[in-house]
Amino acid sequence: MKLGIYGYGNISRGVESAIAQNADAELVAVFSRRDPSSVKTVSGAKVYAASEAPKFKDDIDVMIICGGSATDLPVLTPELAKDFNVIDSFDTHARIPEHFSNVDAAACGSGHIAVISGGWDPGMFSLARIYSNAILPNGSDYTFWGRGVSQGHSDAVRRIEGVLDARQYTVPVEEALRSVRAGENPVLTTRQKHTREVYVVAAEGADLAKIEEQIKTMPNYFDEYDTTVTFITAEEMKADHSELPHGGFVIRTGSTGFNNEHKHVIEYSLQLDSNPEFTGSVLVAIARAASKMHSRGICGCKTVFDIAPADLSPLTPEELRAHML
Amino acid sequence: MKLGIYGYGNISRGVESAIAQNADAELVAVFSRRDPSSVKTVSGAKVYAASEAPKFKDDIDVMIICGGSATDLPVLTPELAKDFNVIDSFDTHARIPEHFSNVDAAACGSGHIAVISGGWDPGMFSLARIYSNAILPNGSDYTFWGRGVSQGHSDAVRRIEGVLDARQYTVPVEEALRSVRAGENPVLTTRQKHTREVYVVAAEGADLAKIEEQIKTMPNYFDEYDTTVTFITAEEMKADHSELPHGGFVIRTGSTGFNNEHKHVIEYSLQLDSNPEFTGSVLVAIARAASKMHSRGICGCKTVFDIAPADLSPLTPEELRAHML
Numbered sequence: 001m002k003l004g005i006y007g008y009g010n011i012s013r014g015v016e017s018a019i020a021q022n023a024d025a026e027l028v029a030v031f032s033r034r035d036p037s038s039v040k041t042v043s044g045a046k047v048y049a050a051s052e053a054p055k056f057k058d059d060i061d062v063m064i065i066c067g068g069s070a071t072d073l074p075v076l077t078p079e080l081a082k083d084f085n086v087i088d089s090f091d092t093h094a095r096i097p098e099h100f101s102n103v104d105a106a107a108c109g110s111g112h113i114a115v116i117s118g119g120w121d122p123g124m125f126s127l128a129r130i131y132s133n134a135i136l137p138n139g140s141d142y143t144f145w146g147r148g149v150s151q152g153h154s155d156a157v158r159r160i161e162g163v164l165d166a167r168q169y170t171v172p173v174e175e176a177l178r179s180v181r182a183g184e185n186p187v188l189t190t191r192q193k194h195t196r197e198v199y200v201v202a203a204e205g206a207d208l209a210k211i212e213e214q215i216k217t218m219p220n221y222f223d224e225y226d227t228t229v230t231f232i233t234a235e236e237m238k239a240d241h242s243e244l245p246h247g248g249f250v251i252r253t254g255s256t257g258f259n260n261e262h263k264h265v266i267e268y269s270l271q272l273d274s275n276p277e278f279t280g281s282v283l284v285a286i287a288r289a290a291s292k293m294h295s296r297g298i299c300g301c302k303t304v305f306d307i308a309p310a311d312l313s314p315l316t317p318e319e320l321r322a323h324m325l
Numbered sequence: 326m327k328l329g330i331y332g333y334g335n336i337s338r339g340v341e342s343a344i345a346q347n348a349d350a351e352l353v354a355v356f357s358r359r360d361p362s363s364v365k366t367v368s369g370a371k372v373y374a375a376s377e378a379p380k381f382k383d384d385i386d387v388m389i390i391c392g393g394s395a396t397d398l399p400v401l402t403p404e405l406a407k408d409f410n411v412i413d414s415f416d417t418h419a420r421i422p423e424h425f426s427n428v429d430a431a432a433c434g435s436g437h438i439a440v441i442s443g444g445w446d447p448g449m450f451s452l453a454r455i456y457s458n459a460i461l462p463n464g465s466d467y468t469f470w471g472r473g474v475s476q477g478h479s480d481a482v483r484r485i486e487g488v489l490d491a492r493q494y495t496v497p498v499e500e501a502l503r504s505v506r507a508g509e510n511p512v513l514t515t516r517q518k519h520t521r522e523v524y525v526v527a528a529e530g531a532d533l534a535k536i537e538e539q540i541k542t543m544p545n546y547f548d549e550y551d552t553t554v555t556f557i558t559a560e561e562m563k564a565d566h567s568e569l570p571h572g573g574f575v576i577r578t579g580s581t582g583f584n585n586e587h588k589h590v591i592e593y594s595l596q597l598d599s600n601p602e603f604t605g606s607v608l609v610a611i612a613r614a615a616s617k618m619h620s621r622g623i624c625g626c627k628t629v630f631d632i633a634p635a636d637l638s639p640l641t642p643e644e645l646r647a648h649m650l
Contacts, residue, residue, distance in 0.1 A: 017583050021462050042583060096646055117650055124591075126650045127456065127634060131449070133649065134610040134637035135603070137346050181596075243587075256606055258342050258367060262568075262598035266449075269594075271506075274587035278460070281581055285459040305635040305645050309452060312459035313630075320630050321421050324458065325442055325451045 014280025128268035139254020148246025162206030339605025453593035464579020473571025487531030
C-alpha cells in the first residue's frame with residue numbers, strides 16, 4: 001500500500017518508522033504546511049507543500065493525517081477525504097460524533113473510506129472496552145492511564161510564570177488497580193485513580209513555592225489530584241525526561257451465572273516506551289485495513305469498531321487461521 | 326435474536342445463563358442426543374430430540390453447537406450449517422484449517438453463516454494475538470494459561486488405576502511472566518512456562534507412591550512439567566475443587582523506531598471463575614454478530630478474525646461511538 005503522511009511532527013515520525021517496519025507499506029510523500037525545504041524527514045522521504053497534496057490523489061492509497069484534534073483534524077480530515085482514503089487519530093472523545101458526521105459526509109460523497117480516532121485511546125483501548133462489554137454485559141469498566149507523559153498537562157505547567165520547562169507523568173494508583181483486579185468493584189474518585197508527578201525546570205530566582213502552589217491548585221488539570229512537584233535542572237530534564245512513554249490498563253470486571261455467582265476479570269494493558277511510535281504503528285495497521293476495505297468498495301467514515309481484525313493484518317486469511325487462531 | 330443450543334453439557338449451561346443476561350437474546354430450544362425427557366435445563370427451556378432440530382430451521386436465527394472437538398464438531402457443524410446459521414467452539418488448533426474448509430462448503434451451499442472456534446482460546450486470545458501482531462510486526466508472542474482446571478489433564482489422571490477422582494490445575498510460572506513483561510524476550514522451555522498441580526482422591530489401599538510416579542512421568546501430559554501431586558479426600562475434592570476456573574495471559578513484546586530503540590508490551594489477560602460460563606458468554610456475543618452479518622447477506626465460514634467488533638455489541642453504532650470509543 002502506498003501511504004502519504006500529512007503534517008510532520010512526533011506522531012508522523014512514529015508513522016514513518018512504522019512504515020519502515022512493514023514490508024507491504026511504502027511512504028510516497030510527506031506533506032507539510034511549513035516551507036517544505038525546512039522539513040527534514042528521518043527516512044529521507046520527500047516533503048511537499050500541503051497545497052500540492054491533491055496532485056497525489058492517484059498515487060496514494062491512504063493518507064495518514066497527523067494533526068491536533070482541537071483545530072487541525074476537524075478541518076483537515078473532511079477536506080482530505082474528498083481526494084484520499086484517510087486515517088486520523090482524533091482524540092477529543094466528546095466531539096467524536098460530530099467529527100464522524102462531518103467526515104462521513106465528505107468520504108461518502110467522494111467514494112473514499114475514512115477511519116477516524118485511530119491510536120490507542122481512542123483505538124486499542126476502545127477495542128478492549130467494546131469486546132469486554134459484549135462478553136460481560138453485567139459488569140463495570142475501569143480505565144487507568146500511565147505511567148506516562150501527558151503533553152497537555154506538561155504544556156499547562158510550562159505556561160506558568162517562572163517555568164522554563166516541565167514534564168508531567170500520570171501515574172495509576174496501585175491500590176486502586178489491586179482493588180479492581182480483585183473484583184471488589186470499587187467506586188473510585190479521580191484522586192483515588194491517578195496521581196500526577198511534575199518535573200519542573202524553573203528560571204533563576206523564580207519563586208519555587210509559588211510555582212508549586214500554582215501547579216497543585218490549577219483547575220481541571222491538577223486540583224482534583226495528589227500532585228508531587230520536583231524541581232530539576234535543564235540537564236536532568238534532558239537526561240531523564242526526554243522520552244514520551246505512556247500506557248495504561250482497561251479492565252472490565254463482571255459476573256455470569258443465573259445468580260451472578262461467578263466473577264471474571266478481563267484486562268488489557270499497554271506499556272509503551274514511545275507513545276508516538278506506538279500510535280504510528282496502530283495508524284499504519286489501520287491504513288492497511290482501510291486500503292483493503294476500500295478495494296472491496298466500502299466507503300464512508302469508519303472507526304476501529306467497524307474493522308474486522310483480519311483486515312489489519314498483512315497475513316492471508318489462511319495464514320491467520322493456521323497460526324494466530 | 327432467537328437462539329438454539331445443540332448439545333447440553335457444561336458449555337451449554339454457560340450459554341444458557343449468558344442468554345439470560347442479554348436482553349436481545351431468546352433461547353428457543355435445546356436439542357439433545359440423549360432422551361429429551363432425561364435432560365432438565367436450568368432455565369426451564371424446552372428440550373427436543375436432536376433429530377427434531379431441522380423442524381426449527383425457520384424459528385432459530387443462530388444455533389450454538391456445544392460438543393467435543395475430537396469427534397462431535399467435525400461432523401455436527403457442517404451438518405447443522407445446512408439448516409442453520411451456526412456457532413461452535415472448535416478448539417483443536419491443528420485441525421482448524423480442515424474444519425474451516427468443511428464448514429465453509431456446507432454453509433456457502435445453504436446460504437448460512439458459520440462461525441467456528443469461538444470462546445477464549447481460540448477466540449479472545451486469538452484476537453489479542455492478531456491485533457498485537459498487526460501493530461508490532463517486530464516482536465515476540467507469549468501465551469500463558471491458568472491458574473485453571475484442565476479437563477483433559479484431569480481426565481488423564483482419572484484413568485490411572487487406583488484413582489477415584491482428580492483435578493489438574495495449570496499454573497503459569499511467575500518468574501517467566503515477570504521476565505516477559507520486563508521485555509527480556511526470554512526463550513522459555515515448556516517446564517519454565519507452566520507448572521501442574523494435581524489433586525487426587527485415591528481408592529482405599531491404593532499405592533500412592535505408584536500413582537504419583539505414574540502421573541509425573543505420563544508422556545505428553547506431565548513428563549515435561551514440574552508437577553506436584555496432593556492426595557485429598559472425596560469431601561475435600563467436593564468442597565475445594567468443584568469449580569472450573571481458568572484464564573491466562575497473551576503478551577506480545579516488540580520494538581519500534583528506526584533503530585528498534587523503543588520497547589512495548591501489549592498484554593491481554595483473563596481471570597475466570599467459570600471457564601464454561603465465560604465461554605458461553607463469548608459464544609452468545611458471536612451469535613449476535615452472526616445474526617447481524619447474515620442479515621446483510623454474508624454467508625460461509627468465518628472466525629472471530631472476520632467479525633467487526635461493532636457486530637458483537639447490542640449497542641447501535643451511534644451509541645458505540647459516543648460511549649465506547
